[in-house]
Amino acid sequence: xxxxxxxxxxxxxxxxxxxxxxxxxxxxxDQNIGYIADYLTDIGIxxxxxxxxxxxxxxxxxxxxxxxxxxxxxxxxxxIGPTHDDIxxxxxxxxxxxxxxxxxxxxxxxxxxxxxxxxxxxRLRMARIxxxxxxxxNTVSSAPGFMLENVIVMAGVPHIMQxxxxxxxxxxxxxxxxxTRTVRVERPEGDVAPWLAxxxxxxxxxxxxxxxxxxxxxxxxxxxxxxxxxxxLAAAVKELWQMLxxxxxxxxxxxxxxxxxxx
Amino acid sequence: xxxxxxxxxxxxxxxxxxxxxxxxxxxxxDQNIGYIADYLTDIGIxxxxxxxxxxxxxxxxxxxxxxxxxxxxxxxxxxIGPTHDDIxxxxxxxxxxxxxxxxxxxxxxxxxxxxxxxxxxxRLRMARIxxxxxxxxNTVSSAPGFMLENVIVMAGVPHIMQxxxxxxxxxxxxxxxxxTRTVRVERPEGDVAPWLAxxxxxxxxxxxxxxxxxxxxxxxxxxxxxxxxxxxLAAAVKELWQMLxxxxxxxxxxxxxxxxxxx
Numbered sequence: 001x002x003x004x005x006x007x008x009x010x011x012x013x014x015x016x017x018x019x020x021x022x023x024x025x026x027x028x029x030d031q032n033i034g035y036i037a038d039y040l041t042d043i044g045i046x047x048x049x050x051x052x053x054x055x056x057x058x059x060x061x062x063x064x065x066x067x068x069x070x071x072x073x074x075x076x077x078x079x080i081g082p083t084h085d086d087i088x089x090x091x092x093x094x095x096x097x098x099x100x101x102x103x104x105x106x107x108x109x110x111x112x113x114x115x116x117x118x119x120x121x122x123r124l125r126m127a128r129i130x131x132x133x134x135x136x137x138n139t140v141s142s143a144p145g146f147m148l149e150n151v152i153v154m155a156g157v158p159h160i161m162q163x164x165x166x167x168x169x170x171x172x173x174x175x176x177x178x179x180t181r182t183v184r185v186e187r188p189e190g191d192v193a194p195w196l197a198x199x200x201x202x203x204x205x206x207x208x209x210x211x212x213x214x215x216x217x218x219x220x221x222x223x224x225x226x227x228x229x230x231x232x233l234a235a236a237v238k239e240l241w242q243m244l245x246x247x248x249x250x251x252x253x254x255x256x257x258x259x260x261x262x263x
Numbered sequence: 264x265x266x267x268x269x270x271x272x273x274x275x276x277x278x279x280x281x282x283x284x285x286x287x288x289x290x291x292x293d294q295n296i297g298y299i300a301d302y303l304t305d306i307g308i309x310x311x312x313x314x315x316x317x318x319x320x321x322x323x324x325x326x327x328x329x330x331x332x333x334x335x336x337x338x339x340x341x342x343i344g345p346t347h348d349d350i351x352x353x354x355x356x357x358x359x360x361x362x363x364x365x366x367x368x369x370x371x372x373x374x375x376x377x378x379x380x381x382x383x384x385x386r387l388r389m390a391r392i393x394x395x396x397x398x399x400x401n402t403v404s405s406a407p408g409f410m411l412e413n414v415i416v417m418a419g420v421p422h423i424m425q426x427x428x429x430x431x432x433x434x435x436x437x438x439x440x441x442x443t444r445t446v447r448v449e450r451p452e453g454d455v456a457p458w459l460a461x462x463x464x465x466x467x468x469x470x471x472x473x474x475x476x477x478x479x480x481x482x483x484x485x486x487x488x489x490x491x492x493x494x495x496l497a498a499a500v501k502e503l504w505q506m507l508x509x510x511x512x513x514x515x516x517x518x519x520x521x522x523x524x525x526x
Contacts, residue, residue, distance in 0.1 A: 018313075021470070021472055021489075022472060022474050022487065023296075023300070023313075024300060024309075024310045024311060024312075024313070025300060025304050025310070025441070025443070025489070026297060026300030026301035026302075026303075026304050026310075027443070027445075027474075027487065028474060029297040030296065030297065033286075033293065033315070034289060034292040034293065037286070037287060037288060037289030038289035039289075040289075041288050041289050046287075047287045047288070047289075048287060048316075048317060049287075049314065049315065049316055049317075049322070050281075050286075050287070050313075050314065050315035051312065051313065051314050051315075052296070052312065052313035052314075053311075053312055054311060054312075055472070059312070081452050081456075081473065081475055082452050082453045082456045083452060083456040083459055083460065083472075083473040084456070084459065084460045084463055084471075085471065085472045085473065118453075120453065120457070121457075122453055122456040122457045122460075123453040125456075126453075140477070141451075141477075141482060157475050157476070157477055159477050160477070178288070180288070180290070182290075188404075189344050189345050189346060190345045190381075190383060190385055190386040190389075193344075193345045193346040193347070193385040193388075194383070194384075194385045196346055196347070197346065197347045197385075200347055207284070208347075208348065209284055209285060209318070209346075209348045210344065210346040210348065211285050211290075211291060211419075212344055212420050213420065214403070214404075214420050214422050214423070219404060224285065224290065226284075226288070
C-alpha cells in the first residue's frame with residue numbers, strides 16, 4: 001500500500017465471480033458487476049476478469065480456485081442466503097479445503113436484529129462461516145459476508161452487496177490508479193482509427209481504446225486513453241487534439257472529463 | 264432439434280464471452296449479457312456460464328478454448344471493430360489454429376454501405392474473417408460477425424449485437440425449454456426457506472430457487488420453480504400454494520405469470 005500522500009505504483013488486481021442461476025436464466029439482471037468495476041477502478045484495484053456461474057458446487061469451486069490464484073483479490077456475489085440453494089459458503093470452504101460451521105461472531109451480529117424466536121435454524125444457516133474467515137458487516141439485514149485469505153464473499157442483493165463492499169475495502173491493499181481521458185468524436189470508428197493507431201505507436205505506454213456508440217441514428221466513437229502516468233496522459237491527449245485538428249475533425253470532438261465518468 | 268409441433272427434450276447449452284477493457288474498468292456498463300440470457304432462455308438454449316475478459320489475446324484464446332469445448336455454443340461480444348485494439352477475430356483464428364484474411368463475402372457486404380473511397384484499409388480490417396467461418400449479417404452498419412464451428416462472434420454495441428443474434432439464431436439447434444413459475448412473497452427469505460426446502464424434497468426434478476429482493480424498505484422473496492416438465496411444474500406450484508395457505512402466508516403471496524417476466 002502506498003504511504004499517505006504518495007501515489008501508489010504497484011498493481012493490485014481483482015476478479016469478480018457472480019454466483020446465481022437467476023442471472024444466467026435472465027430472470028434477474030446483474031447490477032453488481034458495473035458497480036464493483038467502478039468502485040475498484042476508483043480506489044486503484046484493477047478488475048481483470050469476471051465470471052458468472054450457476055448455483056452448482058463443482059462450478060463454483062472450480063471458478064474460485066482458478067480466480068483466487070490468478071488475481072490479488074476475488075470478490076464473489078450471491079448464494080449466501082438461508083435457503084437450500086444458497087451454497088456459496090460451503091463451496092468456498094470446499095475450495096479452500098477448510099471446515100465450516102455456525103460462527104458465534106455471526107450469530108451475535110444476527111441476534112442484534114432478530115428476536116430470539118425468529119433466529120430460526122433456517123436463518124442460522126446464514127451464520128455458517130468457513131474456518132479462518134473474517135466477517136464482513138451487513139448493516140442492512142445483519143447476516144454477514146466474509147473474507148477468507150484473498151476471497152471476499154458478499155450478498156447478491158445490490159443494496160446489501162454495496163454496504164459489504166464499503167465495510168471490506170478499508171482492509172484491502174490498493175495500487176496505482178489508472179488515469180483516464182475520453183475524447184468523444186461524432187464520427188464512425190473507421191474514420192478515426194488510423195490516427196489512433198499512429199498515436200498508439202507514439203505513446204506505447206498509454207493504453208488506447210476506441211468504443212463505438214450508436215445514438216439518435218449516429219454512429220460515433222469514444223476514444224479512451226488510459227495510463228498510470230499523468231504526464232504521459234496529458235502529452236498523448238494534447239497530441240490527439242492536434243491530430244483531430246489537422247484532419248478537420250476537432251469540430252466533431254468533445255473532451256469528456258473523468259468527473260463526468262460514463263463517457 | 265425437435266420436429267415442428269413436438270416439444271424438444273434434448274439439452275442445448277451455451278456460454279457468453281464478453282471481450283472488452285471498457286466493461287472491466289466500469290466505463291461501459293454491459294447491456295448484452297441480460298439480453299442474450301433472456302433470448303436464449305426463450306428459444307430453449309440454456310446459458311450456463313459467462314466470462315468477461317480484457318482485450319488481451321492470451322486471455323481471449325484461453326477463455327474461447329475453455330468455453331467452446333464445454334458448451335454447445337459460445338457467443339462472444341466485442342472487439343470486432345476497425346481499430347488496433349479490436350483483436351477478437353485474430354484471437355478466434357488463433358484459438359482454432361486457422362488462418363485469417365480479408366474475406367470477399369464480407370467486403371461485398373460492406374461495399375453495399377460504403378462509398379469506394381470510404382472503404383479504407385482501416386475499415387477493411389473489419390472484413391478479416393477466420394478461414395472456414397460463416398458470416399453473420401449486420402443490418403445496422405454492415406461489417407459482419409461470423410460463426411466458426413460452435414463459436415458465434417458478434418459486435419459489442421448492443422443494437423448491432425441484437426441484429427446479429429436475430430440473424431444467427433435460425434441456424435442453431437435448440438433444445439427443451441425450461442418452464443418457470445415465480446411466486447412473490449412479501450416476507451423475508453428466512454421465513455419461507457423451510458417450506459421451500461420441504462417442497463424441494465417432494466419434487467426433486469423441479470429446480471427451486473429463492474431470490475430475496477429489497478424494495479421500498481421491505482425484504483421479500485421471489486420463489487422460482489423451474490423444470491422442463493409442465494405437469495410436474497403445475498403440481499409443485501399447487502403444493503407450494505397449499506403450504507403458503509397452511510402457514511398463513513398466502514395473503515402475502517402473488518403468482519407471477521411467466522408473461523410478466525421480470526418477477
